[in-house]
Amino acid sequence: MPSENFVQNIDMGPGKTSYGGNYLGRTSGETAFNYGIETEPIETEEDGVVDEVVNDDSLTITVPIFETDVDTLALVIPWAVKNGATGALHVGKAVGIKLSQYAKQVEIEPLQVTAGSKKLVIHKAYPKPGPVNFGYSRNGKRVANIQFVAIRDSSKPAGKDFFDIVPMTPKCEPVYANPGSGQYDEAQSVELSCATTGASIYYTVDGSTPDADTGTLYEEAITVDSPVVIKAIAVKEDFEDSDVAEFFYVGALAELGQ
Numbered sequence: 541m542p543s544e545n546f547v548q549n550i551d552m553g554p555g556k557t558s559y560g561g562n563y564l565g566r567t568s569g570e571t572a573f574n575y576g577i578e579t580e581p582i583e584t585e586e587d588g589v590v591d592e593v594v595n596d597d598s599l600t601i602t603v604p605i606f607e608t609d610v611d612t613l614a615l616v617i618p619w620a621v622k623n624g625a626t627g628a629l630h631v632g633k634a635v636g637i638k639l640s641q642y643a644k645q646v647e648i649e650p651l652q653v654t655a656g657s658k659k660l661v662i663h664k665a666y667p668k669p670g671p672v673n674f675g676y677s678r679n680g681k682r683v684a685n686i687q688f689v690a691i692r693d694s695s696k697p698a699g700k701d702f703f704d705i706v707p708m709t710p711k712c713e714p715v716y717a718n719p720g721s722g723q724y725d726e727a728q729s730v731e732l733s734c735a736t737t738g739a740s741i742y743y744t745v746d747g748s749t750p751d752a753d754t755g756t757l758y759e760e761a762i763t764v765d766s767p768v769v770i771k772a773i774a775v776k777e778d779f780e781d782s783d784v785a786e787f788f789y790v791g792a793l794a795e796l797g798q
Contacts, residue, residue: 554651559667560644562616564686565608566651617667617686618642642666643691649708655778657708663693663701712736712774712782715743723791727765730789732758734774734782743772749784751775764789 556566610629614622618639620629643666649659665688690702713735719728732741742755745768750756752775762770767790774782 555648556651558647559616559665559688564612564616613686619667619669639666639669639689640664640691646688646690653708653710655710657710658705659708660703661706662688662690662703663696665690709778709780711780712739712776714782715741715772715774715785717770717772717785717787721786721788724764724789725792725794727763727793728789729761730764730770730787731761732770732772736774736776736779736782739774739776739779739782741772741774743770745770747771751781765793767791767793 554566557564610622610627613620613629622629643664646662646665647659650657668687668689692701694701696704715732715734718731718733732743734741740752741758742750742752743758743762744750744755745762747769748754748771750771750773755773758772764770770787770789772785772787
């Protein structure tokens, strides 16, 4: 009989799923994911067709419900074929194909990464052929469950050889400028801001890339009275630095009265 193992109550809030780095779909609401993982014995169908030969145990994992569409699945799932005439998704049986060749990393992670956020990483898995049953969420989005067969990764430590729960480091939101990039006849007083509470902003005006060591700490509005490029990042302890934001100011930029 198959044995079962459960990783329960990983509360990611709104989350997204990817397969081999390709986006599959997302959830909208607060969702506590429960992953039921069942060890499957190797079986041969009565007609003699072997869907997959696996030396080690494989795990069947049902990916949580997510918003998706036929076009996305047809592009990503190896055995899913869209009927151009009807728009329906047809499921091939992949007879004679060793499905493990399609094994890729599956990640389920929160849309909004905060302190303590975690993601589920399935090291190697391929979609399990079978019907895709669509439904609709409360907000009218199309949803589906997809089963994946995970393969043991012998390079990983015991207990983490099929999947792992990985802590995620939150990242600072990007820096915004007011007014933004543009052509101005008059000098501008540029204010920088970041939506990440407690983040410090560092900037440069010489074209170099700022960081906490080489940039100027933003403390007051920047007077722009000549063409310049402001580059800025947001920094916070225990957070990844934001991406570098660039703001371009051109034009006369003359002071009032000149």
